[in-house]
Amino acid sequence: MALRALHTANRRAFALGRRNFSEKICMVGSGNFGSALVRILGRNALRHDIFDNEVKMYVHEEMIDGKKLTDIINETNENVKYLKGAKFTPNVVADPDISSAVAGATMICFCLPHQFLKPMVPKIKASAAPGVKCLSAIKGIDFDDKGIVLISDIIRKELKADCSVLMGANVANDMASDAFCETTIGYKDPKNGELFKLAYDDFSLKVGTVQDTVGVELCGALKNIVAIGAGFVDGLGYGGNTKAAIIRIGLKEMVKFCKTFYPNDGISDDTFLESCGVADLITTCYGGRNRKCAEAFAAAGKSKSLETIEAELLGGQKLQGTLTAKEVNHILKMKGMEKDFPFFTTVYKISYEDTPLEAITTTPY
């Protein structure tokens, strides 16, 4: 119904010649996943009247064979560095300047390592449209001395903006070939949830929505801890029963963690049956770099550190799962709750202490 209202408003706006009613989209970030997402935003901006045709993409400039990446993208409609082989529609415009990229934007999507976020805030604030609506596709969580800090809360606080989140079983390279997949948008404001759904829902990407940003966002971070556990099971050579059990135990602890630390934020059981929950967990525990490194770590009987394996296998990319496990453990210790989360605690202790690998199945969960 909210969607229909939007469409009606949109049609009315056009009829009145108020073209500035259009929503202007900017993607801040141009990595593998950000590029896969902006490819869909570009298509949908052309498809739906409510969106301005042009979709801006903020690109951290770099040189590729003597040419600027932004120039290459704008000439070839392809992010040759981070999503090779997948064409954008020509209305996707790369911009190396954050201020001009977000100038007049009414909808900003964030998809970049979260440490790059804060320094950009003043410029975004100065350039974006008043009342800009945000969406975070950043996977991860931050921590301060009081506990967990959600990335979307940083955006909300710093930009004084509403912020939805997008998480799901979305391996970017598979999305690039338009293989059917799903994603989940968690929203606070239903109107903005519907608007971002309109921007992302596509023949190849089915968007589900839930009014639960916290659950969706935490799923995106916590699943990587579970993938580390699943990798241990693979490295130990245990079978499918054991792996399914560990994934399930991990999922239950994800649910418990969300409900324990956000008791008043409307965490919905349904969230965990959405793409951001069980589906993303499955892809991450069967594919994905966290699982792969943890498998290698276990297969080598902990004879190499995770840092060494990370360097050997990931070529500069970072292992999110062990980092999240460490940060979650820090919180659990701080609150005296390690025993209440035996799975997260065991993954942490196997990864960083002398707890044997076998504890992944012998711990009483």
Added chain:
Amino acid sequence: MALRALHTANRRAFALGRRNFSEKICMVGSGNFGSALVRILGRNALRHDIFDNEVKMYVHEEMIDGKKLTDIINETNENVKYLKGAKFTPNVVADPDISSAVAGATMICFCLPHQFLKPMVPKIKASAAPGVKCLSAIKGIDFDDKGIVLISDIIRKELKADCSVLMGANVANDMASDAFCETTIGYKDPKNGELFKLAYDDFSLKVGTVQDTVGVELCGALKNIVAIGAGFVDGLGYGGNTKAAIIRIGLKEMVKFCKTFYPNDGISDDTFLESCGVADLITTCYGGRNRKCAEAFAAAGKSKSLETIEAELLGGQKLQGTLTAKEVNHILKMKGMEKDFPFFTTVYKISYEDTPLEAITTTPY
């Protein structure tokens, strides 16, 4: 608390010399899964005073190299035909006669193809202890002209007995090596749920319990339809995103099916996060014969019938998933609800009608 009460009662019974207070267990069935389960029952019967040491196993007699299978089992403590390489404790006694196998049994577990069940009923009724408690580990559902018939309901009705169910991510050959896994017992009577948990919970098998027999039992049957869909995705060569999406869509339809057809039976959302739900679904969609045959069917572009592939790949075993898809479709048609279950309907139509394989992702779910 129910468990503690049982223990106390048990101790008291022993103190009074009332040894006949002991629970006497019989497993009806001796296939791959039944053998894996009775192996655990044997160990636990020795471990807990409340159980009579001897655990009977009804075995459909057959000759192996000129020797009776029951004799081989009782001499070697191994079901050499159906679970080779895994030893039973010697208190597991194979018996080819159903009447003597269940004689005096206070707990009967069923694990055999359900069509063999009804003919045995009169003998079981005549021989089992009054008030016998049953548990069904039979995966599948039956149908009559009114709709679904649960196997556990057949047991309840025919034997006038309470019946719990046991389902989970339990590939029998993995259980035989004592690799850690989980299972779920769904119960109606909490006392019996606790008792069966005591009989099955083990260092290698973690038992979860839910007061929801219908949800647990339907999970065990419906997951096989989802595995067929997952196999199609594999055969079409789609990636992990797509497969995770299809598994998730299937899971949601499993939940909906349970709640639609059993609105007053206390179907619990938690059931689907137990081993019988998401975990069993994962193992079945990544391993398992349903997935494998569906993959071959799709890879061959539907050029061979599922019956042919079944015969080629399964060597006499039956494909549960397509059978269940057909029977579920029969119910949905009867109730005019095919459109309400687009995933189950699509799996059926791809399997048995001329709907193209690609419909597995292009159907609007």
